[in-house]
Amino acid sequence: MLKGKKILVGVTGSIAAYKAAFLVRLLVKEEAEVKVILTDAAKEFITPLTLSTLSKNPVLSKFTDGDQGEWNNHVDLGLWADAMLIAPASANTIGKMANGLCDNLLLATYLSARCPVFFAPAMDLDMYQHQSVLDNIAKLQSFGNQIIEAQYGELASGLIGTGRMAEPEDLVQALNEHFSSNLPLSGKKVLITAGPTYEAIDPVRFIGNYSTGKMGYAIAIAAAQAGATVNLVSGPTHLDINHPNIERIDVRSGKEMYEACDKQYGSTDITIFAAAVADYSPNSVADQKIKKQGESMSIDLSKTTDIAKTLGKKKTDKQLNIGFALETNNEVENAKEKIKAKNFDMIVLNSLQDSGAGFGHNTNKISIIDKANNIEHFELKTKTQVAKDIVNAIITQIR
Incomplete structure (x- = not known):
C-alpha cells in the first residue's frame, strides 16, 4: 500500500532515534518515497549521513543549508507529504506540537502539513504517565493526529514499563492500514x-x-x-x-x-x-437566581x-x-x-x-x-x- 506514497519522517531527541534507520529502510523497501527531518537533539543519537543514505534523499534539519543560504521550505515539505510520521516523538516535541510552538524545521513543517500526521511517543514510563504529557497527547489527538502507542518493555533507564517506541514494523503497518482503501468502518x-x-x-x-x-x-x-x-x-x-x-x-x-x-x-x-x-x-426553571431562604x-x-x-x-x-x-x-x-x-x-x-x-x-x-x-x-x-x-x-x- 505504500508504493509511491510520499512519507515525511520526523526524528526527535530520544534514544529510540536509532530505530529511525530501520524504519526508513522498511519504508524504502515498501517503495515509498521518504524524506527525513532531524531535530538538533536527534543528531546526538543518529547521524544525518545514515538516514540520507537509507532514504536516498538529503536529510534536513535547518531552515537554510550551506553558504548559499538555500532555504528548506517547510510549507513545500508539508504539502509534499502524503503522510507525516514523527518517530520517535519525545515529550518535548509532543508538548510543542500540542501548543503550537515552532522553534525548528520539524515543528514548522508539522504546523504546515495538510496530510495525516502520526506520532510515536518514546520516553521513560513515569514521563509517559505524567499528566502534562497525557494532556498534550490527548490534545494532539483532538486535532486529528494519530498516535501509535508506546509499548511495554525494558527502557533505557533500566526500568520496565510502557514507554518504548513502537517497533519499525508496527509503524509501517500503521501507515499501511491508513492507506488501505478498505478501512473497517468506511461508509458507516x-x-x-x-x-x-x-x-x-x-x-x-x-x-x-x-x-x-x-x-x-x-x-x-x-x-x-x-x-x-x-x-x-x-x-x-x-x-x-x-x-x-x-x-x-x-x-x-x-x-x-x-x-x-x-x-x-x-x-x-x-x-x-x-x-x-x-x-x-426540574419541573420548572426559575427566571431569576433563587435566593437563599429558610433551612431547607x-x-x-x-x-x-x-x-x-x-x-x-x-x-x-x-x-x-x-x-x-x-x-x-x-x-x-x-x-x-x-x-x-x-x-x-x-x-x-x-x-x-x-x-x-x-x-x-x-x-x-x-x-x-x-x-x-x-x-x-x-x-x-x-x-x-x-x-x-x-x-x-x-x-x-x-x-
Missing part, C-alpha cells in the same frame, strides 16, 4: 453521545454529574480513524476535537441531547450512548427521556446500538438487564469500584457484554486504548 455513519447533561434549576444552577466526556471523545476519534463519519452529540465539556470525519453537535440538557440524536438516528448505522444523561430534571429547599423533579431506550424502540435489524453501564454494585447483572431493556447489541461496563475507572480519569477498565451474554474483560488502559478496544469489538460484531 456513527452517532456518539458524550459528556454530562446540565438540567437547569435557575440561570446559575443546574443538576449535573462528574462526567468529563473523555471516553466519548476518544471513541469518536477511534471511530473516525477507522473510516466512519461521526456525529458527536456532546454535553457541556472543556474538551476540543478537530477531525475532518467528526461533526460535533453541542447541547446542554437531556432534552436537547435527545432531540439532536433523534434527528440523526434514522440515517445512522451505529449508535454509541457514552453520555452520562441526568435521570431527572425542595425541587420537584421529573424523569428525563431515556434516550437509549427510546431510540432502541426504533432500531432496525441493520442498526447497531451500544450502551454504557457505570455501576457500583451487581455490575454484570445490572448491565445485562440494560441490554434487554434498551435493545442494545452490546454494552460497555465499568465499575466505580475499580481504581482508575469512571469519571475524570485518563484511564478506564471495562468489560464488554453482548446480547448473547458473552463477556470479555479488559485490563486498566488509557481511554484512547479503551476506545480502540470498543471500536474493534464493534467491527467484529459487524463482520
Whole structure:
C-alpha cells in the first residue's frame, strides 16, 4: 500500500532515534518515497549521513543549508507529504506540537502539513504517565493526529514499563492500514453521545454529574480513524476535537441531547450512548437566581427521556446500538438487564469500584457484554486504548 506514497519522517531527541534507520529502510523497501527531518537533539543519537543514505534523499534539519543560504521550505515539505510520521516523538516535541510552538524545521513543517500526521511517543514510563504529557497527547489527538502507542518493555533507564517506541514494523503497518482503501468502518455513519447533561434549576444552577466526556471523545476519534463519519452529540465539556470525519453537535440538557440524536438516528448505522444523561430534571426553571431562604429547599423533579431506550424502540435489524453501564454494585447483572431493556447489541461496563475507572480519569477498565451474554474483560488502559478496544469489538460484531 505504500508504493509511491510520499512519507515525511520526523526524528526527535530520544534514544529510540536509532530505530529511525530501520524504519526508513522498511519504508524504502515498501517503495515509498521518504524524506527525513532531524531535530538538533536527534543528531546526538543518529547521524544525518545514515538516514540520507537509507532514504536516498538529503536529510534536513535547518531552515537554510550551506553558504548559499538555500532555504528548506517547510510549507513545500508539508504539502509534499502524503503522510507525516514523527518517530520517535519525545515529550518535548509532543508538548510543542500540542501548543503550537515552532522553534525548528520539524515543528514548522508539522504546523504546515495538510496530510495525516502520526506520532510515536518514546520516553521513560513515569514521563509517559505524567499528566502534562497525557494532556498534550490527548490534545494532539483532538486535532486529528494519530498516535501509535508506546509499548511495554525494558527502557533505557533500566526500568520496565510502557514507554518504548513502537517497533519499525508496527509503524509501517500503521501507515499501511491508513492507506488501505478498505478501512473497517468506511461508509458507516456513527452517532456518539458524550459528556454530562446540565438540567437547569435557575440561570446559575443546574443538576449535573462528574462526567468529563473523555471516553466519548476518544471513541469518536477511534471511530473516525477507522473510516466512519461521526456525529458527536456532546454535553457541556472543556474538551476540543478537530477531525475532518467528526461533526460535533453541542447541547446542554437531556432534552436537547435527545432531540439532536433523534434527528440523526434514522440515517445512522451505529449508535454509541457514552453520555452520562441526568435521570431527572426540574419541573420548572426559575427566571431569576433563587435566593437563599429558610433551612431547607425542595425541587420537584421529573424523569428525563431515556434516550437509549427510546431510540432502541426504533432500531432496525441493520442498526447497531451500544450502551454504557457505570455501576457500583451487581455490575454484570445490572448491565445485562440494560441490554434487554434498551435493545442494545452490546454494552460497555465499568465499575466505580475499580481504581482508575469512571469519571475524570485518563484511564478506564471495562468489560464488554453482548446480547448473547458473552463477556470479555479488559485490563486498566488509557481511554484512547479503551476506545480502540470498543471500536474493534464493534467491527467484529459487524463482520
